[in-house]
Amino acid sequence: MIIVIKPNTPRDQIDAVIKEVEKLGYDPRPIFGTNQTIIAAIGDERTHHTLISLTAGFPQIEQVMPVQKRYKLVSHESRTQPTVIDVDGIKVGGGSFAMMAGPCSVESEEQLLTTARSVKAAGATILRGGAYKPRTSPYEFQGLGKEGLRLLQLAKKETGLKIITEVLSEFDVEHVAAAADILQIGARNTQNFRLLIECAKTGKPILLKRGLSERVEEWLLAAEYILSHGNPNVMLCERGIRTFETYTRNTLDLSAVAIAKKESHLPVIVDPSQGCGRADLVQVLCRGAVAMGADGLLIEVHPNPAEALSDGQQQVDFNGFNELVKSLQPYLEIAARKA
Amino acid sequence: MIIVIKPNTPRDQIDAVIKEVEKLGYDPRPIFGTNQTIIAAIGDERTHHTLISLTAGFPQIEQVMPVQKRYKLVSHESRTQPTVIDVDGIKVGGGSFAMMAGPCSVESEEQLLTTARSVKAAGATILRGGAYKPRTSPYEFQGLGKEGLRLLQLAKKETGLKIITEVLSEFDVEHVAAAADILQIGARNTQNFRLLIECAKTGKPILLKRGLSERVEEWLLAAEYILSHGNPNVMLCERGIRTFETYTRNTLDLSAVAIAKKESHLPVIVDPSQGCGRADLVQVLCRGAVAMGADGLLIEVHPNPAEALSDGQQQVDFNGFNELVKSLQPYLEIAARKA
């Protein structure tokens, strides 16, 4: 870490900081400038005591700046090749693109099965569908729960599609993991670290959504929780961040795809449906996502969005999804040539 | 809800929307303007199907605007008097101001007990201290867990201070509730609805922090989860929101105190330590919070902030806390005259 001392601080007050830095286990290397002194504190910032706390006890410190990256296992330093995740036989990452589609919520057998058949015919290989739904209001539809999981398994049996579904509660991890091929962690739970650890223990692939106002560094550190608990099968998922813009529900941050891939070997998926909250923008956002290097898409598809029990406004219908997949082909081909 | 139809939409396409609105259980009242038609859809928006989904199925709709408030039990409509919460004999809200103070994390018996004695002497009535800590990185100190709870109980026994501590996991609710007088839900878990419900069931007072980028409406709806699961003892806690500003860790939104009190009968607490992440701003932020009508404060105090195991930079020391309490007196007196 770098400790910046306020200009014109007397030498004995600088020495007091140096002494404390040493006491906290770092090797202090002061550099005396004309007006200002800085102290480079050599040591492993990830596991040592943070020196930022010093600012509360030593008013002669102007600021403390970390130097090292806080994540390790998710970074290219730890693994030079892209992680490729095996989702019950389907590969995701490292050149293998995954099309995940399905309804926001599982609502009924008919709704789910007609959707599963339709997205499969259009080219999807993984079926999404929420059995447990995190809803802003307690008065909104909360999902079918275990019955929803049963229907997802039925859809898998019939169509062969792999299953991704969200897990909301530590109490549900076991039975969701029994029914799903990928455990989805939603944006609201992305720093619910105990849930992350519980999911990590299952060994199942995990799709980790970025939080509503989570910096990329924090998102990667949330993934680091999963990897450091023994599960390397993490997909990052950009799903829109919260900004001042009100035209869309969220602002899909496509640059985060490039940044996450620059910083990490993990595959990056994009969820354009949540990302904008408007069905009419989903197709064009998918094109952008593929061009930016996304390893997969997570798209909400519903037989009749206008009557959906949750988030109909952002779900495309069967025709819309067909058209979307077709319009993506040329972009996927360029990506495949590069991979 | 109000459905705004795009200008120059032919009548039959308007009728199609009207028909669908009826089908979804609302009473549609169209108003035909010169250029534009709107449809007022009469019905209980809280429990009915949301009409926003219509935008995905009916391109002739420009937008759908909700009219009713989404929260009920937390609002003044449901309860005209301010909620006063009984924390094992200490009142919070409705004119009773609560001073909660203590270390960010419980680190040791000595650290906790000296702090407890000191904050009590200065005037605090409730002791804070984290036994379970949500940390951005898995490599950071995660709290003492059950041993931390034991120490909190010890401090209560010795000083008589009531205990507030954070609960991170559904698995921990029971033993945290056994040790604590107030269950604290942190900013990262504020929309972890299953944890909210689990905490609600204990009947214990709950302090619900506002999420990092949670709108006041969403915060109140999170509280509504707790009330609608049978527990009316909720304190809202503003603790800083995430903005573009980098001088402070978060931007403490003091206006949220006034807004929350305008919209709800629940007491509102302010956490200035998290709110700014800098010990040198805590005192002045406390003054602002009291002037804005806060019902209490939650302040981080540590015997030696520079060596704290978590967030030392925002913790004040014993002298700092003493001075802070004294500087607040005149503001508390004005508030008391108004209450």
Place this chain on the structure above:
Amino acid sequence: MIIVIKPNTPRDQIDAVIKEVEKLGYDPRPIFGTNQTIIAAIGDERTHHTLISLTAGFPQIEQVMPVQKRYKLVSHESRTQPTVIDVDGIKVGGGSFAMMAGPCSVESEEQLLTTARSVKAAGATILRGGAYKPRTSPYEFQGLGKEGLRLLQLAKKETGLKIITEVLSEFDVEHVAAAADILQIGARNTQNFRLLIECAKTGKPILLKRGLSERVEEWLLAAEYILSHGNPNVMLCERGIRTFETYTRNTLDLSAVAIAKKESHLPVIVDPSQGCGRADLVQVLCRGAVAMGADGLLIEVHPNPAEALSDGQQQVDFNGFNELVKSLQPYLEIAARKA
């Protein structure tokens, strides 16, 4: 507009609002629900008095919601075909893609001319270069001013490239317009309406950057200032918005390209250099921009970015730009097939 009356408001207080609505020139149409009354106020919201002011005078009003769009000339209602702008013979928009490139600041004759030759050889048709620079600190390089304009003209004469350069001051509009083919309005001046009007009067094409925290609606209204002052030649330019993310200087909002094109007939340009503030992300962001339907790019290129007098960190060098243009070809071809 829609006026939402608070639940349980007595009839005479509703009537008072109705009377005031009439007085302000609207035709009020009340709709009485079971609990709540709303008043639809029919009238032209763009030119009439705003009813939002009513909330200050009538506490029985819960909220006032606008219904109509505030922009007119920039919208598809006013013009069904995409605007194609003629930049001294070069077309921009409606299927014609513009590659604009050059240094952040004009620094010297050699720097500018070598860059001009290089970007032309790579395929650019418009040369960018700042003669007047808006710098956050008064101690930073403020541009060469008129000498910079002279050099830009020299570069145009030699290479035939058209010139885009920023105008900062109403006092400079005349001489900048004499030297430039496109007047650039920077993010910090996007709501400097008097400057917009002064630039509009020149009749020159104007590239209007989106403000750091400008909603798309506000950006379009800024463009509306220019169109309503008689100049239809506006290009919108997305250049990154300010968010909580600190990895990049700004967050490039590629979804804004799709939204702006959905709402307006004006061409949309993307500036990835400002958008991220990092040279190493520029190429991938350009790919995303093209896939999202951008009508052009504005890219910072410098012979030696490490020694640039402004924003070197986001400028690519000549090789970088060559490679970037080549990597874009397949994406431009798909776009051309669609146009």
Place this chain on the structure above:
Amino acid sequence: MIIVIKPNTPRDQIDAVIKEVEKLGYDPRPIFGTNQTIIAAIGDERTHHTLISLTAGFPQIEQVMPVQKRYKLVSHESRTQPTVIDVDGIKVGGGSFAMMAGPCSVESEEQLLTTARSVKAAGATILRGGAYKPRTSPYEFQGLGKEGLRLLQLAKKETGLKIITEVLSEFDVEHVAAAADILQIGARNTQNFRLLIECAKTGKPILLKRGLSERVEEWLLAAEYILSHGNPNVMLCERGIRTFETYTRNTLDLSAVAIAKKESHLPVIVDPSQGCGRADLVQVLCRGAVAMGADGLLIEVHPNPAEALSDGQQQVDFNGFNELVKSLQPYLEIAARKA
């Protein structure tokens, strides 16, 4: 500045950076850690070349971190006593509190004069009123212009109140300065540096509003433009920042008052009317502002807010202002005791 080299960079690549740092006029002091090297570059960061540009030319650099503060004249280093501004005989700052009030826009002689008399009677000493109005839409009321200035002078003559009014255009600076005692720079023009310089030259006191998404550092640097152009009479004005919250128009950042005073000797004024955009929150926000140490308030007052030509929703009426001033007395008394 601190240059952080990527881990495991070979020595010759480190040397290349060191050489370039020297070439750019800094004294490089490398510190070789176990895994990572950092280079402390000693030199005046305010006036030298910024080393951040190096990241574009030297991929072995991970990041460059500035160490010094970028502002000088506005900081306590340059002036240890608080700046007290003389507004035609009225003092602002250093313990002298200024109450500025008046309509958002000057609309008519009667509107202005009745307001001036009323706010004076209530205790205001400075009259606000916009003659030139920056409006988001070109179709909204743009102010009375020179006629508005004439009315402000009339009001001054009659009541003795000093005048503050906004200047939007470099072309208007001269005649606005002739009519006003304080030149107000609005949030949208806060980084319109040429306007700042033009206003600085008049020597008049300037109230500089914080931009919608301006970091405190940038706000102080905008003030630094004015001071470095020879005008020390700057008041900073917090007026709400743009966040994700939609309940209020802006989020008033009261912590910015404390931060600005911590970093600068300039007086800090708070504008609660713009800050929240709701008349019903103005009073409580004023209390918070005074408790946080504000040196003055800028409050919008209108004889009949419901019919105001601009922003009526945030203007209080005469009774409201009277009551507000009374409610502030106890807070001002505490502040006076401290000053």
